[in-house]
Amino acid sequence: MSAAAGTPPEGGGDRPWQSYHTAYTNAKAGMEGVDKEKVQKVIYEMSKGSKYFENEQRKEAITKQKIEHLRAQCAALTDNDISHFQKVAGKKMLELEASRDLSKIWLHTDMDAFYAAVETLEDPSLKGKPLAVGSMSMIATASYEARKFGVRAAMPGFIGCKLCPGLVFVRPNFERYTHYSELTRKVFQRYDPNFIATSLDEAYLNITNVCIERGITGEEVATELRTAIHQETGLTCSAGVAPNRMIAKVCSDINKPNGQFILPNDREAVLTFVSTLPIRKIGGIGKVTEQMLRQVLGISTCQEMLQKAAFLCALFSEGSADFFLSVGLGLGGTETPEQRQRKSISCERTFTATNDSSLLFEKLANLAENLADDLQKEGLRGKTLTLKLKTADFEVRTRAVTTRGFINSKEYILIYATKLLKAEMPLSLRLMGLRMSQLHDEKDDSSTSTQKTLDIFFRSSNSASTGQQDFFVHDESTFIPEQRNLVNYSNEGVLSNPVIGDGLGGASLDDVMNTEKLDDLSELTSPEATASSSKRGQQLWIDGYICSICGFELPPGFEEERQEHSDFHLAESLQQEETVDSKRTISNESRLAERPCYSTPTPKKKLKSSKEGKHIPIDAFFTKCNKNL
Numbered sequence: 050m051s052a053a054a055g056t057p058p059e060g061g062g063d064r065p066w067q068s069y070h071t072a073y074t075n076a077k078a079g080m081e082g083v084d085k086e087k088v089q090k091v092i093y094e095m096s097k098g099s100k101y102f103e104n105e106q107r108k109e110a111i112t113k114q115k116i117e118h119l120r121a122q123c124a125a126l127t128d129n130d131i132s133h134f135q136k137v138a139g140k141k142m143l144e145l146e147a148s149r150d151l152s153k154i155w156l157h158t159d160m161d162a163f164y165a166a167v168e169t170l171e172d173p174s175l176k177g178k179p180l181a182v183g184s185m186s187m188i189a190t191a192s193y194e195a196r197k198f199g200v201r202a203a204m205p206g207f208i209g210c211k212l213c214p215g216l217v218f219v220r221p222n223f224e225r226y227t228h229y230s231e232l233t234r235k236v237f238q239r240y241d242p243n244f245i246a247t248s249l250d251e252a253y254l255n256i257t258n259v260c261i262e263r264g265i266t267g268e269e270v271a272t273e274l275r276t277a278i279h280q281e282t283g284l285t286c287s288a289g290v291a292p293n294r295m296i297a298k299v300c301s302d303i304n305k306p307n308g309q310f311i312l313p314n315d316r317e318a319v320l321t322f323v324s325t326l327p328i329r330k331i332g333g334i335g336k337v338t339e340q341m342l343r344q345v346l347g348i349s350t351c352q353e354m355l356q357k358a359a360f361l362c363a364l365f366s367e368g369s370a371d372f373f374l375s376v377g378l379g380l381g382g383t384e385t386p387e388q389r390q391r392k393s394i395s396c397e398r399t400f401t402a403t404n405d406s407s408l409l410f411e412k413l414a415n416l417a418e419n420l421a422d423d424l425q426k427e428g429l430r431g432k433t434l435t436l437k438l439k440t441a442d443f444e445v446r447t448r449a450v451t452t453r454g455f456i457n458s459k460e461y462i463l464i465y466a467t468k469l470l471k472a473e474m475p476l477s478l479r480l481m482g483l484r485m486s487q488l489h490d491e492k493d494d495s496s497t498s499t500q501k502t503l504d505i506f507f508r509s510s511n512s513a514s515t516g517q518q519d520f521f522v523h524d525e526s527t528f529i530p531e532q533r534n535l536v537n538y539s540n541e542g543v544l545s546n547p548v549i550g551d552g553l554g555g556a557s558l559d560d561v562m563n564t565e566k567l568d569d570l571s572e573l574t575s576p577e578a579t580a581s582s583s584k585r586g587q588q589l590w591i592d593g594y595i596c597s598i599c600g601f602e603l604p605p606g607f608e609e610e611r612q613e614h615s616d617f618h619l620a621e622s623l624q625q626e627e628t629v630d631s632k633r634t635i636s637n638e639s640r641l642a643e644r645p646c647y648s649t650p651t652p653k654k655k656l657k658s659s660k661e662g663k664h665i666p667i668d669a670f671f672t673k674c675n676k677n678l
């Protein structure tokens with residue numbers, strides 16, 4: 050019964066690479082003329098047999114299953130069903146149309162080949178060369194010269210070398226990128242003090258007021274802003290101007306590099322723009338969604354979403370269908386999200402898996418120092434400390450403790466963190482993180498004396514070996530439940546610990562399967578958020594669909610896209626580890642962690658993730674690649 054326009058699966062046969070689509074076979078700006086098939090073949094042949102490859106194949110098989118399932122659902126729709134969903138879709142589109150707001154002018158700006166451009170600025174001898182920033186295991190970005198060969202971000206460096214034999218490598222230097230990012234933000238600030246930075250090199254600016262107050266067009270603002278950025282940083286960027294953020298982002302990519310594209314605040318112009326726009330250009334529509342929509346419903350352009358609106362409503366959840374129809378209508382966010390209060394502050398580190406306890410305590414001391422620095426910089430103290438662990442098997446555990454007073458010093462953080470870690474030993478870890486929540490702003494009141502009280506308390510407790518239990522809060526009732534917004538984060542089991550608290554706040558077992566907890570909402574709106582070291586590598590899905598690192602929204606149902614997006618941040622954090630790790634020194638205080646500890650091992654109950662083993666994170670692949678080199 051369905052009117053779905055199915056297309057046969059691609060590839061297979063004697064050209065298996067044709068159906069091998071990874072994150073890095075998808076074209077980025079500057080890759081238009083690339084021989085796609087050649088690139089796909091090289092990538093296929095070089096990654097064949099790796100865990101990453103196996104996982105890609107597994108994902109591909111899952112996508113195929115999903116497609117088959119959707120096709121079957123589609124075929125089962127009766128004429129009555131279709132006319133029902135036509136009505137549902139018609140009503141929905143009217144509602145969405147009524148929400149259209151053409152009164153705002155949004156500008157999205159994105160730096161060109163950001164890391165590569167910064168490196169070239171610092172070392173002009175790199176100019177004009179095919180350049181990759183990263184290592185043999187991972188490329189963070191490639192210059193436009195390198196992109197011509199198919200080299201791109203997220204691609205392992207050895208594949209980049211194969212595609213472009215003269216490829217020059219530079220190690221990433223995050224301090225530099227943060228420095229230049231801050232310079233760009235000074236410019237953004239002048240045009241919109243509430244600009245939304247979604248990564249080091251990207252921001253959304255509401256330029257409505259600037260246009261009105263100065264009587265200039267969005268195009269003029271874009272030109273002026275890009276000129277200012279170039280003058281003040283020496284770097285180029287591209288910009289898009291449109292009535293909403295979703296379209297503005299698409300527009301900033303159109304004339305990349307060093308270009309801009311302006312879409313007027315006119316309904317017809319927006320509809321014409323989306324009528325031929327490939328759905329993959331939309332932030333949030335990744336490889337899997339693209340394949341599903343194309344292969345099940347024959348949708349390739351945004352406008353086709355409207356033609357197939359009834360099927361979208363019939364086959365997908367309300368949230369997903371709303372999103373698809375908004376895309377078809379060219380609608381997107383127009384209001385500046387409210388600044389939300391910071392709920393927690395955290396840092397985490399990924400490293401090569403180890404069970405060496407002295408190394409683990411050394412890393413814990415570094416984390417405690419980082420967290421203390423970040424808290425102190427922001428004038429914050431906290432009461433609930435959470436230790437996050439990722440075992441060598443990629444199982445994630447979180448343990449929390451609530452202190453009696455507000456703390457922010459490295460020493461106290463480390464004492465609590467050590468206690469939490471000791472209770473889990475022995476184990477082999479690949480990631481550790483510390484998060485402080487239940488925050489208190491020192492500026493707000495006079496309770497800063499709490500730390501003094503604790504100082505005295507700790508000193509006396511530490512000096513008396515029998516008093517150690519006293520300062521560690523064991524009473525379960527004092528463990529504050531962490532944020533209840535449990536969000537999807539695949540492949541992560543959660544352990545509960547009846548004695549030191551599991552931080553689940555009474556959530557049911559079903560609730561906690563495959564879940565992680567909400568972290569820092571302020572990251573969504575705070576311009577500084579993505580520049581802060583405390584955000585490295587920490588990636589959660591707020592409310593199940595908003596990336597806690599960059600604010601990217603992937604509505605419910607976009608599990609594969611979320612996984613890919615998580616992989617991206619994981620890879621990003623690995624790169625940062627590569628550079629940061631080499632710089633970090635073991636601080637003296639880390640010896641604290643080596644003190645004999647006072648915990649009694651507590652019984653643990655393991656909740657197996659139902660998705661365990663389904664996805665092999667990208668770092669396993671990179672580790673393998675490194676070994677193979």
Ligand code: DCP
Pocket residue numbers: 077078159160161162163164165188189190191202203250305306617621624
């Ligand atoms: N980045 C990364 N890993 C990725 C993608 C990007 O580390 N998988 C880093 C390096 C990039 C920076 O983020 O320089 C910005 O990413 P963009 O996707 O904006 O890419 P570029 O700025 O490098 O290029 P362009 O925007 O010109 O396409």
Ligand code: CA
Pocket residue numbers: 159160161162163250
């Ligand atoms: Ca960029």
Ligand code: CA
Pocket residue numbers: 159160248250251
């Ligand atoms: Ca970017």
